[in-house]
Amino acid sequence: MKPLFMWAGGKTKLLEKYQPHLPEKFDTYHEPFFGAGAMFTWAYKKNPQAKFYINDINSDIMKIFEVIKDNPTTFCQEMDKFQSHFLFLDPPTMKTTEVVDGKNKTKWIPHPNGSADKELEKSFKLKGNTYDWKKIYSQKMTRRTFFFKVRQDYQESRSSWPKLKEAATLYFLMKTAFNGVWQLSKKSGAFNTPCGLMRQTDSIYDKNDVWGWHDALQNCVITSVDFQDTLKNIGPNSFTFLDPPYRSASEAKKTYADYGTELGDYFQNKVVDFLNKSRDNGSYTLLSNRDWGDGFFEKRAGDNKIEYFDVTYTVGRKKKEADGHSATKAREILMIGQPK
Ligand SMILES: C[S@@+](CC[C@H](N)C(=O)[O-])C[C@H]1O[C@@H](n2cnc3c(N)ncnc32)[C@H](O)[C@@H]1O
Numbered sequence: 001m002k003p004l005f006m007w008a009g010g011k012t013k014l015l016e017k018y019q020p021h022l023p024e025k026f027d028t029y030h031e032p033f034f035g036a037g038a039m040f041t042w043a044y045k046k047n048p049q050a051k052f053y054i055n056d057i058n059s060d061i062m063k064i065f066e067v068i069k070d071n072p073t074t075f076c077q078e079m080d081k082f083q084s085h086f087l088f089l090d091p092p093t094m095k096t097t098e099v100v101d102g103k104n105k106t107k108w109i110p111h112p113n114g115s116a117d118k119e120l121e122k123s124f125k126l127k128g129n130t131y132d133w134k135k136i137y138s139q140k141m142t143r144r145t146f147f148f149k150v151r152q153d154y155q156e157s158r159s160s161w162p163k164l165k166e167a168a169t170l171y172f173l174m175k176t177a178f179n180g181v182w183q184l185s186k187k188s189g190a191f192n193t194p195c196g197l198m199r200q201t202d203s204i205y206d207k208n209d210v211w212g213w214h215d216a217l218q219n220c221v222i223t224s225v226d227f228q229d230t231l232k233n234i235g236p237n238s239f240t241f242l243d244p245p246y247r248s249a250s251e252a253k254k255t256y257a258d259y260g261t262e263l264g265d266y267f268q269n270k271v272v273d274f275l276n277k278s279r280d281n282g283s284y285t286l287l288s289n290r291d292w293g294d295g296f297f298e299k300r301a302g303d304n305k306i307e308y309f310d311v312t313y314t315v316g317r318k319k320k321e322a323d324g325h326s327a328t329k330a331r332e333i334l335m336i337g338q339p340k
Pocket of ligand 1 (some may be wrong): 008010036037245
C-alpha cells in the first residue's frame with residue numbers, strides 16, 4: 001500500500017531509514033499530523049489488527065479518507081467519470097523525437113489543440129485575476145480548461161455538495177494538479193493549486209490503491225481537529241508518530257510546505273510538549289522535523305534521544321525545468337520518546 005497522493009513533507013522515502021527506530025509491537029497507532037499517511041502504511045502492514053487513530057487539521061483531505069473508508073465503490077465510479085472525460089481531451093504538450101548528435105532525444109512541444117489559448121482566456125477574464133472557466137471550456141475543451149472549470153466549480157459550490165462529490169472532485173484535482181503542492185485560494189479558502197503537466201495516458205489514479213486503503217481504514221478513527229485534542233486517545237502499548245509542518249529557520253526562509261498553518265517556534269514547542277505528554281501516557285512516540293543546525297530541538301530534547309537523517313526534498317518543480325524536479329538537500333531529526 002502506498003500513499004494515495006503526493007504530499008509535501010511526506011515520509012515515504014524516510015521509512016527505510018527510520019526502520020531501526022520503529023517499534024516491534026503496538027496495539028494502537030496514533031498519527032495526529034496525517035497528511036498522506038506514509039507512516040500509517042508501515043504501521044498497518046506491521047500490525048493490521050491494531051486500532052488506528054488518524055487526524056489532520058485539513059478536513060478536505062480527511063474527507064477523502066472518510067469516503068474511501070465508507071463508500072469506495074461510488075468514490076471509484078465518480079473518479080472513473082472524471083478519468084474518462086479527462087483522458088479523452090488533449091493535453092497541453094505532446095511528445096516528439098528529435099535527433100541530437102545522432103541520438104534520439106524526447107522533446108515535449110505545445111499540443112496544437114491542447115495548449116493554452118491565452119487570447120481566449122483573456123477574453124473571459126474576470127475581476128481579481130480570475131477567469132470564467134465554464135465559458136472558456138465551452139469554447140475550447142482541453143485537459144487544461146477542464147481542470148480549471150472543475151476547480152472553479154469546486155471552489156464555488158463545494159459547500160453545498162454531498163461529501164462524496166466533494167471528496168472525489170478534490171481527489172481528481174489533486175491527481176492532475178502540480179505534484180504534491182497544496183495551495184489555497186484567498187477568496188474561497190479552497191484548493192487552488194494550478195494544473196500539472198497532465199501527461200497521463202491510461203489512468204489518473206490507481207483503483208487498487210483505493211481498495212487497499214479502504215481495507216486499511218476499517219479499523220481507523222478518522223478526525224480533523226487540532227493535534228493537541230488527540231492526546232486524550234493516547235495510552236500505553238501504543239505508537240505515536242508526530243510529523244508536523246516543518247519548522248522554518250526564519251520567516252525569510254519559509255519552506256512551501258507550510259500548508260497555510262502556523263509555523264512559528266511557539267507551535268513547534270507545543271509539538272515537543274505533546275511528545276513528552278504522549279510518552280508520559282505510555283506511548284512510544286517519534287517526532288520528525290527539519291534541523292536548521294541551531295540546536296532548537298537539542299535544547300528541548302530532555303532525556304529524549306535525537307537521530308539525524310540527510311534528505312533531499314523533491315516536491316514541486318522549478319519553473320524553467322519543466323521535466324525535472326527541483327531538489328533541496330537538508331537534514332531532518334527524529335526525536336525518540338520512550339514510554340514512561
Ligand atoms: C509534514 S505534513 C505530514 C505528512 C505526513 N507524515 C505524510 O507522510 O504525508 C504535516 C501535516 O500537519 C497538518 N497540520 C498542520 N497544523 C496542524 C494542527 N494544528 N493539527 C493537526 N494537523 C495539522 C497539515 O495539514 C499537514 O498535513
